[in-house]
Amino acid sequence: MAEKRDYYEALGINRSASDDEIKKAFRKLAKQYHPDVNPGDKSAETRFKEINEAYEILSDSEKKGRYDAYGHAGVDPNFAASGGGFGGFSGFGDFSDILGTILGGGRSAASSANSPRRGGRVTASVTISFEEAAFGCEKDIEISRVEECETCSGSGAKPGTSAEKCTECGGSGVVTQARRTAFGVMQSTAECPKCGGRGKIIRTPCEKCRGAGRVRRRRSVTVKIPAGIDSGQAINMHGQGDAGINGGGGGDLYVGVSVRRHEIFEREGTSVLLEMPISFTKAALGGEAEVPTLDGKVKYTIPEGTQTGTTFRLRGKGIPSLRGGGRGDQLVTVKLQTPTHLTKEQKELLRQLEGTATEEREHGKRKKKK
Numbered sequence: 001m002a003e004k005r006d007y008y009e010a011l012g013i014n015r016s017a018s019d020d021e022i023k024k025a026f027r028k029l030a031k032q033y034h035p036d037v038n039p040g041d042k043s044a045e046t047r048f049k050e051i052n053e054a055y056e057i058l059s060d061s062e063k064k065g066r067y068d069a070y071g072h073a074g075v076d077p078n079f080a081a082s083g084g085g086f087g088g089f090s091g092f093g094d095f096s097d098i099l100g101t102i103l104g105g106g107r108s109a110a111s112s113a114n115s116p117r118r119g120g121r122v123t124a125s126v127t128i129s130f131e132e133a134a135f136g137c138e139k140d141i142e143i144s145r146v147e148e149c150e151t152c153s154g155s156g157a158k159p160g161t162s163a164e165k166c167t168e169c170g171g172s173g174v175v176t177q178a179r180r181t182a183f184g185v186m187q188s189t190a191e192c193p194k195c196g197g198r199g200k201i202i203r204t205p206c207e208k209c210r211g212a213g214r215v216r217r218r219r220s221v222t223v224k225i226p227a228g229i230d231s232g233q234a235i236n237m238h239g240q241g242d243a244g245i246n247g248g249g250g251g252d253l254y255v256g257v258s259v260r261r262h263e264i265f266e267r268e269g270t271s272v273l274l275e276m277p278i279s280f281t282k283a284a285l286g287g288e289a290e291v292p293t294l295d296g297k298v299k300y301t302i303p304e305g306t307q308t309g310t311t312f313r314l315r316g317k318g319i320p321s322l323r324g325g326g327r328g329d330q331l332v333t334v335k336l337q338t339p340t341h342l343t344k345e346q347k348e349l350l351r352q353l354e355g356t357a358t359e360e361r362e363h364g365k366r367k368k369k370k
Helices: 007-011 019-033 042-058 061-075 095-104 107-112 130-135 280-285 344-369
Strands: 122-128 137-148 174-181 184-191 214-225 234-237 253-259 265-268 271-279 287-293 296-302 311-314 330-337
Touching: 007 019, 007 042, 019 042, 042 061, 061 214, 122 137, 122 214, 130 253, 137 253, 214 234, 214 253, 271 280, 271 287, 280 287, 280 330, 287 330, 296 311
Parallel strands: 122 253, 271 330
Antiparallel strands: 137 214, 174 184, 234 253, 265 271, 287 296, 311 330
């Protein structure tokens, strides 16, 4: 399943946008992508649904506060009852949990309302050169992640004030409900309607984070690229993702790597592949040639009579292995360069050479018959 798009990005607005700016952006986009204006256009229909979903969250101050604090998980109906927030599903502890979940909520909501939760994962990408992938490097990349609000130190309350414990739930974030069933009176837990499951009431919210206690910022992060990495692989930077909740640890930052194509080299595992043109004379008579490698040019002796398509190996001139164990090899395939724009004298010499070669072949055949 594709990852949901950021709601602010979906509406094309900044996170500091006012309620009027949010409404104005929604109306403009809704008019542009409305199904009546784009009949039969599936992409427009999908975009229209995305716009509506984003506006539904950002136009509601309570939902917007949760989204700013926790991302998409904060407005997921299953978020409070999942028991893990960003960390995953906690499971059932006993039979009362199962009944509570069936009847609406589950004790896991109470146990996780104020418990530490790890921050969400942040993904990014970086493009590097062929040489940087081979030998490793460091790259500075820009990422967007949720961090603790520096103004209120994550409390969500305006400096000089503090949050109050919710009197409805006693700070647990959930309330107990009793229902009469065929089995008797059953109790279940549900999110506290007064505090929205936070366990506290903020009378005077922080102006910077609007009571969320967390804000989204752009940061520059230095990524260490290991030698031998290839396109499609990723680097996991532990704790560099979104900030945790209630003292929980930071999430991870996953950086996908893309390697640019090289002008002359190709890669196959830890091997470097090269097609090298050589002259007709060099192939026929042999001699020393300069071969490009990742370490610079090296000299290699071409054997006499080398045919086009011949491959020779330069050991230890390939890509380092990510698992250790040294470098791979470079495989050089010879491609014969046919001479062009020959003079009359050169053409005559080639005809003489061809004639001599033909006579030698015929002589060899006659000897075999005898």
